[in-house]
Amino acid sequence: MVVYYYAMEGIIGGRTASDMPGLDIAEQRSWQNFLDSALRLYATLNRALVEEHQLTLNDVRLLDMLDKSPTGSVRMGDLAEHLLSLPSRVTRQIRRLEAQGLVRRAASPDDGRGVLAVITDEGREAVRRAMVTYADQVRRHFLGRLSRAQIAAMGENCRRVSEGMRSSGSLARLGRV
DSSP, X not given: OHHHHHHHXXXXXXXXXXXXXXXXXXXXXXXXXXXXHHHHHHHHHHHHHHHHHSOOHHHHHHHHHHHHSTTSEEEHHHHHHHTTOOHHHHHHHHHHHHHTTSEEEEEOSSOTTOEEEEEOHHHHHHHHHHHHHHHXXXXXXXXXXXXXXXXXXXXXXXXXXXXXXXXXXXXXXXXXX
């Protein structure tokens, strides 16, 4: 009986256990591969954007959000929430982008206490150029390595994960640690 116990010790419900508690080997490998690829992709995109445009990936995301806004402006708190970042980090980011002439701050017409980030014409031009590099890098390092079916499956799987986190309230805590 003792031999059976030791033989079954590495099994989770008929699956082979990994060195990550609660995950089997396939689950751990899947997670590790996802995490490694996501971090490498983020670093690669960030490096390409900084080298070519002197903008980080987060800068491009922020400028793109402002550019797509009907008014060219977004409340600072909404930017922080959308970027999953701390308000203080977004404030520092806006200061840096202001120094580059890409955004400016303005008082909110709806709430005197609120502050808006407003994209400038220079910011619109910069984000349009950066989005070409961004799309090229996404295609080169992510989409170009997958079939159309894999792209669709990846998109759907990521949507499910994100939606599950959003509905459970977990997403709101990201970036605020």
